[in-house]
Amino acid sequence: MSERVFLLPDLGEGLTEAEIVQWRVAVGDIVTVDQTVVEVETAKAVVDVPCPYAGRVVALHGAEGEARPVGQPLITVAEPVADGAGAGATEPAGHAVYREEERAGSGNVLIGYGTGHGGSRRRRRSRLAPAAHAPGATAPAAGAAHAGPVSRPAASPAPVLAAPVPDTAPAVPALVISPIVRRLAREHGVDLSTLRGSGPGGVVRRADVEAAAGALADAARAGTAGSAARLAVVPDLPAASPAQPAGQVGLAQDVVIPLTGIRKAIADKLSRSRREIPEVTIWVDADATALLETRAAINAAHPDRPVSILALLARICLSGLRRYPQLNARVDTEGQRIIQSAGVHLGIAAQTDRGLVVPVLRDADRLTTAELAAELAATTAAARAGELPPARLTGGSFTLNNYGVFGVDGSTPIINHPEAALLGVGRIVDKPWVVDGQLAVRKVTQLSLTFDHRVCDGGVAGGFLRHVADCVEQPALLIAAV
Structure with a gap:
């Protein structure tokens, strides 16, 4: 397969970078032309970014919460191999459709407006779809941290997320529509995959996240939260003092809010x-x-x-x-x-x-x-x-x-x-x-x-x-x- 690297597109209006809010695909997923692959936050709005290429996701460049400069790699996609491309080469079922979309091409990627084809949300494939159409690929849910061990490389300016180990019982992703809800959950350390939404069809609402965040805060004050509360904090200790022991609670702490x-x-x-x-x-x-x-x-x-x-x-x-x-x-x-x-x-x-x-x-x-x-x-x-x-x-x-x-x-x-x-x-x-x-x-x-x-x-x-x-x-x- 030949690989194509999709770069973070020009965001316009003088914007030079965007923060990755949530990946909508995982390594090994099959994507179609104009399918939304990532949600990013610029200095002005939270928007979806569609991919102009079709094929299998090989690498995701950047972790959630990381700022990526415009023009830097965002996602690498391997195009399907044509029939007869090599001795014994076979094409997985369904790749003809992706090949046809790839030949059709895509318009210029413009954040918030798609890439010229429209309807990318209707073509989005579920990340819980069976892997029969993509041998060796897995499709972990948003709460993949609970689905099984994940192999990740060491942190670097442009980390690549490795494919997770297959699990026979993947977690069901939380149904979240609003980007504000996702951001609120991330800021308060709430795992969306553990919530049961009160909205129509089980959609997680802001009130659900706030209730979960309040429960975490109450548990932390009671000394029973352990590592569940994941707010980024710095111990209120002198500079020469040793770091606060893991799991120790009750000490005054400064909350650190990144200026991003x-x-x-x-x-x-x-x-x-x-x-x-x-x-x-x-x-x-x-x-x-x-x-x-x-x-x-x-x-x-x-x-x-x-x-x-x-x-x-x-x-x-x-x-x-x-x-x-x-x-x-x-x-x-x-x-x-x-x-x-x-x-x-x-x-x-x-x-x-x-x-x-x-x-x-x-x-x-x-x-x-x-x-x-x-x-x-x-x-x-x-x-x-x-x-x-x-x-x-x-x-x-x-x-x-x-x-x-x-x-x-x-x-x-x-x-x-x-x-x-x-x-x-x-x-x-x-x-x-x-x-x-x-x-x-x-x-x-x-x-x-x-x-x-x-x-x-x-x-x-x-x-x-x-x-x-x-x-x-x-x-x-x-x-x-x-």
Whole structure:
């Protein structure tokens, strides 16, 4: 058999590496063209990677949790031998299909979009399939650690996982759909193969993993967990002290969290923002009573197309950026110029289980309020599920951050580099407010604008924030601004 090495493809958007989250195949498995072989996490999303070759898996380059650079070997596949290729050569049953797919080829591998054929999930072969079609090959389940001994080489920059020894009773893999669930299990040391999912068809849900993680933590505190709790920890001991004896519990321990993946991307981007951007934050309190009443009236008239407060705030921001385009910009430090974007690519800060992400709504200024509300709901849901491709998480020109959902009134947020401004919205609460000379209880929120002082001065920034506050207090002004 001739071997073909599939390299980790170009991830785009300046991404240079990806962390292996979970292998979907094992050494000895038969794969088809465009079958998903590995799930990886970039600094922007968790995505599946399909293989453009068909044949038998010879080697997996890299272990789960390891970061692989773009362009480095990811998986080696041995192509089936054609009939009569050598004396006594035979072709295992079913290889004609793989050969035909290989002749058809595959398009360019693009993470999150497949390789041009589509439907790779439908063609994915079960890793529990009998090995009759692949003599000498085994197909261990995800919980292969419980299926029998595994031979592994010593650690190296690019380890190759050896084929496991066949077992007559392989473990059944856990049914897990969400990459967030798999990551949560890995972070808390929960073996998914030991869980019985509470979801439809036995699918393991986040609540199942959290319950198992809580049980592990309780067992560890009781001194009975032993080696079951596999959190990466460093003993809280002096540098010259010997290592803590294996199995010893009860000592204070520091939890070590590797700065990788999206956490590293957040750290790098925010650090760069603070180094490069001379930012200023201004804020104002606004009476949002009329805004809430406007939303209630819209939703009463169109119950099938509800509009959120965030959508109305986004509409107000778009109105302000039409009047003050200086804030819809970025600074090109190499070219020594300020570039104002032709369209408003609105970023929405969203907190997810993987960290803070900012999905982007392209050309948001071209959307109606109803379209804006629908797009916001779909985009934030996809971001929290980790389903957005990397292209949807870059290229913003202005960011809206609703930190009021955390129950706080104000903030001085860091600008999402390389953008020039960010509007923050605090919680809406009852406060005493003067209306027509009389004291009343109103729904009040705090609005803050953080802006790059290189693109504008206080007059522009103050004018934008005042326009936003006026529209929050009198939504009818939006009609006059169109």
